[in-house]
Amino acid sequence: MRHVIFRVEKERYGLPLSAVREVVVPPERFTRVPRAPSAITGVMNLRGRVVTVVELRQLLSLPEGPTPPARVVLLDRGRRDLGLLVTDVDGIEAVERVSTAPGKLTPAIRGVARLGGLGVTVLDPEGLDAAVVALFTHSK
Amino acid sequence: MTMDMSRYLGLFISEATDHLEALGRDLVQLEREGTATVVDSMFRHAHSVKGMASSMGFEPIAVLAHRVEDLVDAVRQDRGRLDRDVVDLLLTAADTMLAQVRAVAESKPADEASVLLTQLGNRYIAMTGKGLATTRVAKTTMSKPAATDGASTGTASGDGPARPAGDTAVEGPAGTTKPGTESTAQAGGGAASTSEAAGAQASGDTGSVAEKVAKGTGAGTPSGTSRSQSPVGIAGPTVDLAAQGLPLPPDLLTPPGTSPNVVSASGVPSVGAAEGAVAVVAAALGLVEPPPNDLVDRLKDAASVPVPAQTPPPAEVRSVLPPRVPAEARGPMQRWAVRLRIAPTCQVPGVRAFLVHKRLTNLGTLVDLRPALEELKAGRIPDGYIQLELETTAGDTGIHASLKNVVDVEVVSVKPAVAAPAPVVAAPAAEAARAANDATARTVRVRTELLDYFLDTVGELMLATARLREVGKVLPENARPALEEGVYRLHTLVKDLHDKVMTARMTPLSLITDRLPRAARDIARRKEREVDLVITGAEIELDRAILDELADPLMHLLRNCIDHGLESPEERVAAKKGPRGRVLVAVKRARDRVIIEIEDDGRGMDPAKLKSAAVARGLLSVENAARMSDREAFLLSCLPGVSTAKDITDISGRGVGMDAVKRVVENVGGTLEIDSEKGRGTRFTLRLPLTVAVVHLLLVEVGDEVFGLPIAKVVGATEADGEALSRSRETALLPHGNSLLPVHSLDTLVGVPAPPRQGARPFVVMDADSGRVALAVDRLLGQEEVVLKPLSRPLDLLPGLSGVTILGSGRPVFILDVPRLLSA
Incomplete structure (x- = not known):
């Protein structure tokens, strides 16, 4: 299946192409969301729609890195306007044979796959959605 | 070959849901004033659902609908058989079918509901003394949408494993799309009252109409008409499919031996036409009682709706209005x-x-x-x-x-x-073409998301136009007029488009009030109350977004009226009232507002009790309570946890709910008022904006963020030195009028870092749930009128936000719900 491949620092991640609406450059500034968990970067105006942007690094509890995030991957989730802030987007590749990912099992991660000799972590759109909602419900 | 039904699923779900909801409404009406037309209508709804479900292969739904139909039929024959228990049973059945439809919508198996089936069956046998007939269901396979895309030839044929032996069907060669192909659809045979073919009801009438239509298109379409180009072409395959789809149910469903049905289906619809065809199939399936002419109209209607080939399966296109019949050409006219x-x-x-x-x-x-x-x-x-x-x-x-x-x-x-057009038989093609031309008079079902998208995009267009105008201002003098003219023109067009989009979003309130009678009956039944629900003005329209928000609050208010407002029949008689309570839901339009009043003639509310309940919960000081007017006191019922209901029921009375009602009403830009008189009743008045909430905001700056405060809640603004204010238990107090208001600093409330400030700063005085408060802000930016956007997941999970808007600069700004911000 074709996946959009993007990076958080050096690590590569993939999402099914069908789950991604588009990739955009982040705006100069995000509007901060009052009382939102810290993983929520803020909201942005995408052609009249207000999109909530989540920093993928924080959502997956990855360590902080030196590279500023340069892309927003917008998920195609109906009226749920959600974007993932990532370091960069590499392109679209066919990803086959996903095997279990190492480490703690989280619904956001489907598994790992081999791509061009290197590993790529395949994300699960539904799981990502659930992880974002969980951020909001747990913080209370 | 099995029929790929998945593309019809969306239509099935929406049509079946409509029928079942209508069935529920009919039942409630029937109990009140059982007229023959209501029973007929119920029968029709049950029958339609049965037909649709069986041709879709949803056996549990079809079987249940069949039992319901039997029971309604028994009632139709003798209305004396109807009692409350039967209505209860039928309502439960309607609910169960709705649940089943929802289940299949989520591609889960529908519940068999065997207990209910037995109950219905027993009731039927007890009523009529007759045995039950079995329901026949088409064996169809539902393929996944993805698979449908691949199988783009989309052959829909009546040939299936369920075809009863003995049918002499003549199958057209697959792939035949020649318009000249003669379709001969005959469906004869008697309509057995309990076990007849579902859906198309294999009555002679219907069959002959099918034949007429099929022949009409087959022969009447000018040869060589390409099916997917001209409007006639579009009409062609749809009607053709009707010929194919119509006899399908009898083909698949008629029990062997009841009638020698001969079915011929020829012509395989092209994919492009299939969406339109859905409407026709549904019309055919849902068809029970309309007279033949009506059917012809409906088929023509459906046939004439041009449908783009790329429409995704859930799109629903359905014609409502009959084509306008022109006066006959005669004489010198x-x-x-x-x-x-x-x-x-x-x-x-x-x-x-x-x-x-x-x-x-x-x-x-x-x-x-x-x-x-x-x-x-x-x-x-x-x-x-x-x-x-x-x-x-x-x-x-x-x-x-x-x-x-x-x-x-x-x-x-x-x-x-x-x-x-000349007489019908001669030129059905011309008729269809004319109907296609007349398509403006028809309605089309559009998904609400699409309407939302239109509104968002038109809003963006307006912003883009404004930006263009700004750009024009820096151009050299001689280049400006041409641009300004263009921008002006663009502006008028966009504004016009905006008006149109807003109009398209207007939906009558009946969409939600139609559910109230049923709910009223259920609540009244459970509470052993007698209630007459009167609804007026439900035809008044509101923006779809507001309407969607209102469904729950209205239901809650209705519950409140019946559950707390109305007394039991004995109490009412003792109070010299009629034993039946009355709840009035009146919708009125007053200039740019819609007013919804929900009024009961029950016991009324006691302001003193509400005050003491609020004081007891520490939400109100004794002094404030003493000063409070009755009207303000009634609104205390909207505070979380304040309820004066003696008994706490599962229906209402736990003090939750009224606060939610108030919040929703205010979030869409409306207001809630409560009036009550002891012993006489209570009236809730909702004043709502007509269109998507345009709200007046006071924009304030905190740190480098901007927030909007609803002007309706702002009392005033003053400037003071924050350091110089007197304090009580760490909370600063701002003198305002002749009182001291607690000061909250907005930066900490919203969690936005702001540098500490010295000297004078602005304070905004606002109304909160329990009195006024002062908010310390960094800067007042002025007032603005904005279009409120509802918060989408996950933002709606945050307390203290009532919406979001996009300013002229393109910057998104949150609108704060200060009372919730303070309490959460």
Whole structure:
């Protein structure tokens, strides 16, 4: 299946192409969301729609890195306007044979796959959605 | 070959849901005033659901619908058989079927509901003394949507494993799409009352109509008509499919031996046509009682809706209005197509257009007018062109003469219009073509997300236009006029488009009030109350977004009225009232607001009790309580946890709910008022904006973020030195009028870091749930009128936000719900 491949620092991640609406450059500034968990970067105006942007690094509890995030991957989730802030987007590749990912099992991660000799972590759109909602419900 | 039904699933779900909801409404009405028409209508709904479900292969739904149909039929024969328990049983069945439909919508198996089936069956046997017949269901397979894409040839044929032996069906070769193919659909046979073929009801009437339509298209379409190009082409395959789809249910469902049905289906629909065909199939499936002519109309209607090939499966296109029937062409009366142009220099195009309209209506009957009259009067005439068709005896010279001395109007052409259709049998194709031309008179179902998208995009267009205008201001003087003219034109067009989008979003309140009678009955039944629910003004329209938000609050208020407001029949009699309580839901329109009043004639609310409940919970001080007016006191019922209901039931009375009602109403830009008189009743008044909440905001800055505060809640603003304020237990107090208000600093409330400030700073005084508060902000940016957008997941999970908007600069700004911000 074709996946959009993007990076958080050096690590590569993939999402099914069908789950991604588009990739955009982040705006100069995000509007901060009052009382939102810290993983929520803020909201942005995408052609009249207000999109909530989540920093993928924080959502997956990855360590902080030196590279500023340069892309927003917008998920195609109906009226749920959600974007993932990532370091960069590499392109679209066919990803086959996903095997279990190492480490703690989280619904956001489907598994790992081999791509061009290197590993790529395949994300699960539904799981990502659930992880974002969980951020909001747990913080209370 | 099995039929791929997945593409019909969306339509099945929406149609079945409509029928089941209508069935529920009928039942409630039936209990009150059982007229024969209501019973007939119920029968029709049950029967339609049965037909649709069985042809879709959803056996549990079909079986249940069949039992319901039997029972309704028994009631139809003798209305004395109807009692409360039967209504309860039928309502439960309707609910169960709705749940089943929802289940299949989520591609889960529908519940078998065997207990309910037994109950229904027993009841039927007890009523009639007759045995039960079995339900036949089509064996179909549901393929996944993805698979459908691949199988783009989409062959829909009546050939299936469920075909009863003995049927002499003649199958057209797959892939045949030649319009000339003769379709002979005959469906004869008797309509056995309990076990007849579901859906198309294999009655002679229906069958013969199918035959007529099928033959009509087969023979009547001019040969060589390409099916997916001209409107006629589009109509072609749909009607053709109707011929195919219509006999399908009898083919699949008639029990062997009941009737020698002969089914012939030929012509495989192209994929492009299939969406349109859905409507026809549904019309055919849902068809039970309408007389033959009605059917012809419905088929023609459905057939004439042009459907783009790329429409995704859930799109629902359905025609509602019957085609307008033109007057017969007779005698000297002739139909003329007239084209006019209003000069671009005309200052008052609306007046001129109106004059033209008046002159021409004096001559004869205006059959078609574009743009519509309201548009003309408003002067909205694209490029000045007006098209109309006029039936008159005056002839073209008469038309010319009558328009000769209208200033600024130029008659472009007057031609004889296409002749009125000849008798139906001769030219069904022409009929279909005309119906297609008349498509403007029809309605189309559109998904609400699409409407939301239109509104968002039009909003963006408006912003983009404003930006263009700004850019124009820095251009050299000589280059400006051309751009400004263009921008002006763009602006008018976009504004017009915006109006249209807003109009398209208007939906009658009946969409939600239609559910109330059923709910009222259920609540009253559970509480052993007697209630008459009167609903007026449900035809008044509101923006869809507001309507969606209102469904729950209205239901809650209704519950409140019946559950707390109304007394038990004995109490009522003791209080010299009639034993039946009355709840009135009145919708009115007052200028740019819609007012919804929900009123009961029950025991009323006691302001003293509400006050003491609020004081007991520490939400109100004793002094404030003493000063509070009754009207303010009634609103205390909207505070979380305040309820004076003696008993806490599962229906209402836990003090949750009224706060939610108030919040929703305020979030859409409305207000809630409560009036009550002890012993006389309670009235809730909701004042709502007509369209998507345009709210007045006070914009304030905190750190480098901007927030909006609803002006409705802002009492005033003052400036003071924050450090100099007196304090009580760490909380600063701001003198305001003759009281001291607690100060909250907005940066900490919203969690936005702001540098500490010295000296004077602005404070905004606002109304909160329990009195006024002062908010310390960094800067007041002024007022703005904005379009409120509802919060989408996950933002709606955050307390203290009532919406979001996009400012002219393109910056998203949150609108704060200060009371919730303070309490959460």
